[in-house]
Amino acid sequence: MKDELLGQARNLGFSLLGIADPGLFERYPRIRKPAESDKYLQHPHEIWPDCRSVVVLGLHCREEVLDAIVRMDNLWGTFYWEILCHREYRLRDWFRQQGCEAKITNDVSVKRAAVLAGLGHIGRNSLVAHPKYGSNLRFGLLLTDAEMAFDEPNDPLESAPCGDCRRCEDVCPGGAISDYRVDFSRCIIPAAEGRFSNDEQKIREARRIQQRGEVVEVECNLCQKTCPLNEAG
C-alpha cells in the first residue's frame, strides 16, 4: 500500500512523503501550541487510539510566493496552506476508497512528525530542514489506521547542521529566535495579528516593518528565506 500511496501523493504534487510510527511520539517531550502558549499539542494515540501510521506530507515552496495571501469573500489564508489542505483532503478520500480510515489533524506537531518520519532535523530557526529542500517546505499530516512500513526516524532532540550560522537569529526583526526556539510573543506575525500581545507599540512596530515592503500582509518568514540550507533545493 505504501507504494500506491507514494504514487498518489506524487500525482497530487506533494514533494515529500514519510511515514512515522505513532507510538514514537510519546517518547519525547510535548510541544506547546504556538498560538496558545499554555496548551500542548497531542500525541497521535491521544487523538485516535486506533491510529497505526502517521503520514507526513511535504510541499516544496517557491520563495517568491511564500507570503502570498489568498482571499475569498471574508476568508483568507496563505497560498501554500490552501494548496496543502486541498490535497490532504483528496488523499484522505483516497484512503477511504481503499477501505481505511484517515483523519486530518492540526493537533499533532507537524514538525515533530516530519522529524520522526525521517524528513529532516530542526534548525536554529525552529523549522524542519530537509537535506534537499532546506526549510522551504510546508507540512501536513494524516493519521490512518492503515498499517505501513515506517521510515527511519530522525531524533527530534538532534539539531540540523547549522554550524556557526546565525543568519535567522540576526535577520529576525522581533529578536524572537534563540536556542533553536521561536518566542512567539516576539515574532511579528502574531504581533501584527494582535495575538499573544496586547502591546499596542509592538503591534504598531510590526505593521511599520510590514509597510517597508520586506514582508507582505501579516507574513514575514525572513527566518525561513534567509536560510542557506534552502539553497540545495
Ligand code: SF4
Ligand atoms: S517570521 Fe519573522 S518575526 Fe517571526 S520569527 Fe521569523 S524572522 Fe522573526
Ligand code: SF4
Ligand atoms: S539560517 Fe543558519 S542558523 Fe538558521 S536554520 Fe538556517 S542554517 Fe541554521
